[in-house]
Structure formats: structure tokens, C-alpha cells
Amino acid sequence: MLDSLAAALERLPPAPRWLIGLSGGLDSHVLLHGLHVLSGGRTLPPLAAVHVHHGLSPHADRWQTHCESLCRDLSIPLRVLVVDARPATGESPEAVARAARYRAIADAMEPGAILLTAHHRRDQAETLLLQLLRGAGPAGLAAMPRLKPFGPGWQARPLLDLDRDTLADHARKAALTWVEDDSNADPRFDRNLLRQSVMPRLRARWPSLDATLSRAALLQAEAQDLLAERAREDLEQVRGRVPGTLSVAGLAGLRRPRLRNALRGWLQDKGLPMPGRARLESLIEQMLKAGSDAGPRVAWEGAEVRRYRDDLYAMRPLVPVDAGRVWQWTPTAPLRLPELGITLDPAILRSHWALDPSTLTAPLTVRLRRGGEVIRWRGQTRSLKKLLQEAGIPPWERDRLPLIHVDEQLVAVWGMLPGSQD
Template sequence: MLKDLVQALERLPPARRWLVGLSGGLDSVALLHGLAQLDAPPGSPGLRAVHVHHGLHARADEWARQCQVLCDALEVPLEVVNVDARPRRGQSPEAAARRARYEALADRMAPGDALLTAHHRRDQAETLLLQLLRGAGPAGLSAMPRWQPYGSGWHGRPLLDMDRSVLEAHAHQHDLVWVEDDSNTDLGLDRNLLRHEVMPQLRQRWPALDTTLARAAGLQAEAQELLAERAREDLQDLRGEVAGTLSIPAIRALRRPRQRNAVRGWLQEKGLPVPNQNRLESLLRQIRDASPDTRLRVSWPGAEVRGYRDSLHAMAPLPPVDPGRVWSWDGTTELHLPELGMTLSVEEMARLHELDPTRLAWPLTVHLRRGGETCRLRGQTRILKKLFQEAGIPPWERERIPLIYAGDRLALVWGLWCCDLPTGVVGGEASE
């Protein structure tokens, strides 16, 4: 195993430090032990282990202690991280645990670090079959890459070309001790059913199954790379007038397969989850039928896409806001508005509006738009809705822009306009 491990590490990018995700199971124990046994010349990456304590199993504390015993014996530093692995709405317990685990691991990475996990050839084969049964395309069928950017560094899988039998032999040869998670035998979980019932029968008929499926995953990865390259080329011609948007008329001009590919690439570029096939088709239908006045909107877990004035906008789902909410602001401290994801300060007010905040009659109140507001600019009273339309502000952004009132008069539309105010509310000439 050690020779193969050395060769696998040589195919990975350089790293300042290796962080091993140590569950305590056979695979990660064998990986950590193998890395600790390597003859490390000066300048080799440092080695440490991280165990994520989900708190979901009755033996979770025992597993953490077993990891500590192993790391003490190998003289490898270990960090045990407690996480909240409760599932979010619509999320499975397995997905929640995986999310919490990888978020915790990413938080422990510094620039130049490499997270190493013990995924092997059988894991790769199982992943490919699972994705195939879920109807995945090339991205899903690519299964797990050998390495990919992650956190502040990258995530590598040095055992991906090894069969699990090699890890088992290594563990027994060195009398290693590992923990057994009884949830791994729960046939109610899809991966376990494949692992314990389906895959053994397939291997009896096709002994080279794992190698063959791993090769198929590699071919799918090549196909996906070409699709990603095509998406990047198309996106150069699809950019909207507003930064980060796509032009709806330009998307319509593409054939449907290229539309799907480009939209997927755009969402991935933004770090947003890609929708399933039904949601994506719904979005493309709305794009096809949308007029400039259409309120186009398609959402799915983790993302939503909206249309405005022939431009397509993508974002994380926006939480609802209460238009009746009012905040008091004394002007001496920052005003935190978590509902809007922003903080107001007098320094930022002065910078944005070129206005001396001491000229305003404090205290102020902060409102959200309800409709019917007016702002007097250069002696002319303007309806706020019209100002927003002229400025091209999308409707979903308008309802999240703080409106600053001095008394009962609108003084500022945050980041956009400074309204004319009568003497006593603000001194001197108002600025726009």
C-alpha cells in the first residue's frame, strides 16, 4: 500500500500541510497510518488529523476517544470538532451530516492546506451507480475527482485507485484498531443497499466491476470538462448589461442543450446549486415565454433565478421582509439590519451621499418601502417607484433598500438618493 500511496501523492498538487479527515473507520485509519509511516524528507507537508464529532450516535464519544488513541500512538496531532448536524428543512440526515462535516473541515484549512480523505475505488464505483440511478448527467457521473479546490486549499483522494482489500490488508498487517459504525449496515440507506446486496452480485458476474466503473467515471469527467469549456465560451456571449446577469434574448438564441449547459455553468460560476432537470426545464420555458414585464422566478433549495428587463439574475433565496418594520437610529452607533444583510453607519452615509450627517435632525427612523413614497429631488417631487424604474433597480431589491426618515420626511434612499428637506430637518442645500 505504501508504494501506491507515494505514487498517488505525487499526482496531487503540492501542499503546506496534510489534514486527514479521520472518522475512525478502517479506511481513514489505514490512510492516516500509511501517511504517518512515510519517510518524510525536510520540507514535506506537515500531518495532522481532524475528527468531526456529529453527536448523532450513542458511541460518538467512544469513536472520538479511539481516534485520539490512534493519533497519540502515531504522534499525529488530532483536533476533535463538535458540529450541529441537525438536518435543515428538506434535507436528509445523511446530507446534513456530510454538510456539517465538510464545513467543519473547510474551516480548519489554511492557505496551502490539503484535506485528504480515504475514498477508494469501491466508493467511486458505488457513487457512479448511485448517480446513474438518480438520473444524473456527466457532472454527477464523473463521481469523485482525484482532487479539487476546497476551502483555502484543495481536497484530495489519494486512495481512489486502490481497492478496499488493499486497505484491509494494510490494517491487519499492522494490527490497527478501527471503529465500526452500525449505520453502515442499514439497508434502508441507498448506498448500503448497493454496497452489501447489489455490488457483491455484480462483482461475481463482472470481477473487474470496480475498475471498469472507475474508468467510466473518468470518461464522464472528460465529457464534463468539455461541456464546462463550452459553457464558458457561450457565457462570454450571454452576459447581460448588469454585471453577473445573463441576457434573456441571447439565451433564447441558443439551442436547448446549449441553454441547459450554459445556465448550469453560470450557476456553478456563482457558487449556487444546480437545479434538477424539472426545475431547469421550467426555467427555460419561462425564459422562452417571458416578456419584459413578466415576473420570471424559479427557485429550488439553495438558489433562485429571477428575470427583470431582459436580464436573468441568480442568487441565494431571499428571506421575506416585513414592510412594516421600523428601526430607530440615534446616529452614534452602527445600526445592524440582519434582515437585509447590511449595517448602516454615519461614516457610510457620508461616503455614499456626500452629506454631513450632523446636518440631519437626529434621531432618525429606518423604514422599508410600502408603496407611495416620494422623494423631492432638485425641487421636483418624484414618486420613488418611478425613480427605481428609471435606475433599473429590480423589484426584489427595492423592498430591501433602507429608507431613512428625519421626522416624517424621507431624507435618504440608502445608497441612491439624498432627498431635498426643509430647513430644520437639514441645514443648507440638499445634495443628490
């Protein structure tokens, strides 16, 4: 077991620290113990452990105490993170707890650090079958990668080539102790049902099931790498007029499978959640068939795609703002507008709008567009609406641009710089 673990660790990128995900169960205790043993004869990055207290089980405090005892005996620092993992109505308890756990760990990691988790070959086989039952494509069927970007660093699974029986044998020989999560016996959870009722029958017929399914996951990962490479090539050819956007005309020239693949790659590059197949098809139909002035929008949880002219924009859902909101700004210091994701810098007023804050006798008034505004633009009085259209600013952004007034006169539009427009 230790030789396989050591070989997996040698393939990891350099890191300032290795952070061990420690639940207190058999798998994570074996990983913790194995790393401690290896650190005695090798130069490893500094080790630390992290335990997430979900607060969902009445035994959670006992699990934390157990992890503290393990780390104290091995002189490995432990950080305990307390999270609220209570699911809302209709949410999966497993998914909510997993998301809360990983979010807390990512927030606690230093840049470049590697989170080591104790997933093994049996976990990989179960994940592949679960993804297959959910109708996943190659990305899902690739199951769990050995190494992937995570938070400000990486997540690695150095035990992924080992069977759980191998881990259990190591635990017995090393006289390790561990806790059992009673929720792992609850058949209401999909993975538990698969683990308790389905996988044993499959293994009885096909003893090499775990190794075979893990190999299938690896083949799917290779296929996904090829699809990602093709997506990058296609995205280079269909770039939109605005950086980060895609050209509708360019996308229309792709065959439907390549079009879907390119859109998935684009959304992934932006860190946005993937839409389901039906929503992706709806996106394609609406965006490609709409008129250039229609401005369609397709949204799903955590993301939305909009069209303006020939360009597609993908983003997090915009937070609604009060169109009647007014801010008073004394421009001796920046003004933060968190609802807009903007900070107004006094230096911009001086460098781009020739407005000297030191000459002002009263605070500036900052508003959002209400319609009918005019502004002095390169020696002429112009309609703001026409200027925004000529600048190619999408409609949803126009209503979120801070308009800066002296008294009642519009003197500057944040995001439109006179010196940068044709």
C-alpha cells in the same frame, strides 16, 4: 500502497496544512498511518487529523476515544468536532450526516489547507452506480474528483486509485486496529444495499468491475470538463446588462442542450444548488416566454431565479422582511441591518448625499418603501417609484432599500447614489 499514496500526494497543490479526515475505520486509519510513515522520509506540510462526532450511534464516544488514541500514538494533533446530524422527517440520514460533517470541517479549516479523505476505488465504483440509478448526467457520473475546492481550501482523495483489498492488506501487515460502524451493515441505506447485495454479484461476473467503473467515471469527468468549457464560452456571449445576470434574448438564441448547459454553469459559478431536470425546463419555459414586464420567479431548495426586463438574476432565496420595520440611527457609527444583508456607513451620507451627521440634532429614521415617497433629486422633487424604475432596480430589491429620513423627510436612498446615475 505507500508508493501510490506518495505519487498522489506529489500532485497536490502547496498547502499550509494537510488535514486528515479520521473516522476510526480501516480506510481512514490506513491513510493516517501511511501519511505518518511518509512524513518520516519526506518533507510534508504539517499534519493534523479531524474527527467528527455525529452523536447518532451509541458507540460514538468509543470511536472518538479510539481516534484520540491513534493520533496520540503517532504524535499527530487531533481536533474533534461535535455536530448535530439528526435528520428531520423525510430527510436521508446519510445525506444529513455527510452535509453536517463536511460543513463542520470546512468551518474549521484554515485558508489553503487540504482535507485528505480515504475514499478508494471501490467507493468510486459505488458512487458511479448510485448516481446512474438516480438518473444523473455527466457531472454526477464523474463521481468523486481527486481534487476539488472545499471550504477555504481543497479536498483531495489520494487513495482513489487503490482497491480496498490493497488497503486491508496494508492494515494487516502494519497491525492496525480500527472500529466498525454498525450502520454500514444496515441495508436500508442505498450504498449498503449496493455494497452487500449487488456489487459482489457483479464482481463475480466481472472481476475488474471497480477499475472499469472508475475508468468510466474518469471519462465522464473529462466530458464534464468539456461541457464546462462550452458553458463558459456561451456565458460570455449572453451576459446581461447587469453584472452577474444573463440576457434572455441571448439565451433564446442557444439550442436547448447548450442553453441547459449554460444555465447549469451559471448557477454553479454562483455556488447555487442545481435544480432537477423538470425544474430547469420549467425555468427555461417561464423565463424565456414571459413578457418583459411579467417578473417570473422559479425557486427550488436553496436558490431562485428571477427575471427583470431582459435580465435573469440567480440568488439565494430572499429572507422575508417586515415592511413596517423602522430603525433609529445615530450616524456616528455604522448601522447593521442583518435581515437585509446591509450595513449603513455614515461616510456614505457625507460623500454621496452631502449629509453631515455631525449637524444632526436627532437620530435618523430608517424605513422600507411603503409607496408614494418623493425625494429631492438633483434639484428636483421626484417620485421615488419613477426614479427606481429609471435606475433599472429590480422590483424585489426596491422593497428592500433602506430609506433614510430626517424627521419625516426622505433624504437618502441606500443603494442609489446620485453621483452614479445617468
